[in-house]
Amino acid sequence: MTAAPAGQPRIPPRIVRPGAFAPAFALAARLSLALLLATAAAAQAAEQGARNPLRTFTPRSLALVQDATRVSETVRRLVDRLAASDLVVLVEVTDERFEYAGRTNFVTCAGGFRYVRIRVSGVMKPWDQIAVLGHELQHAVEVADAPEVAGDPTLAQLMTRIGRATRKLNYETDAAIAVTRQVEAEVRGR
Numbered sequence: 001m002t003a004a005p006a007g008q009p010r011i012p013p014r015i016v017r018p019g020a021f022a023p024a025f026a027l028a029a030r031l032s033l034a035l036l037l038a039t040a041a042a043a044q045a046a047e048q049g050a051r052n053p054l055r056t057f058t059p060r061s062l063a064l065v066q067d068a069t070r071v072s073e074t075v076r077r078l079v080d081r082l083a084a085s086d087l088v089v090l091v092e093v094t095d096e097r098f099e100y101a102g103r104t105n106f107v108t109c110a111g112g113f114r115y116v117r118i119r120v121s122g123v124m125k126p127w128d129q130i131a132v133l134g135h136e137l138q139h140a141v142e143v144a145d146a147p148e149v150a151g152d153p154t155l156a157q158l159m160t161r162i163g164r165a166t167r168k169l170n171y172e173t174d175a176a177i178a179v180t181r182q183v184e185a186e187v188r189g190r
């Protein structure tokens with residue numbers, strides 16, 4: 001389950017031909033904007049004395065985080081709890097086919113921080129993606145509250161203690177299921 005930490009996005013080289021701006025140029029510009037926005041959010045959080053615990057590397061992932069924190073009090077509360085922890089949470093919306101609506105994996109410990117990665121399936125409707133993000137952020141908080149988790153074996157021990165195995169190498173907690181319902185209600189109530 002251990003994956004390499006997500007690095008910076010590979011920004012395509014600028015290819016400028018006479019009379020034709022390559023699409024790569026537009027993509028690079030969008031990615032630069034996303035990184036700029038992420039930096040602005042981090043700067044704002046720093047100004048308020050809080051660390052920004054979430055990292056996004058695509059405009060789409062950033063948009064999900066921004067939408068979710070705007071519409072959901074529960075998501076904001078979870079992000080605040082993560083900000084006070086040693087967790088860095090990489091959030092990724094992906095069309096890559098995987099078995100779940102969302103997934104949280106432990107990535108690594110480095111520089112005094114623990115890194116987890118949340119993947120949210122991009123094939124769902126935006127509101128469903130927000131509920132799934134909330135659910136996975138609750139799992140991140142569960143890891144944040146368990147300083148002994150430093151890899152897959154200790155993560156499995158934690159999940160066996162606070163949750164239950166649903167199938168091989170897959171766990172669920174009642175708290176995360178409750179967060180899904182809460183966020184769904186917040187989204188519907190708008």
Ligand SMILES: [Zn+2]
Nearest residue numbers: 171172173176
């Ligand atoms: Zn879950």
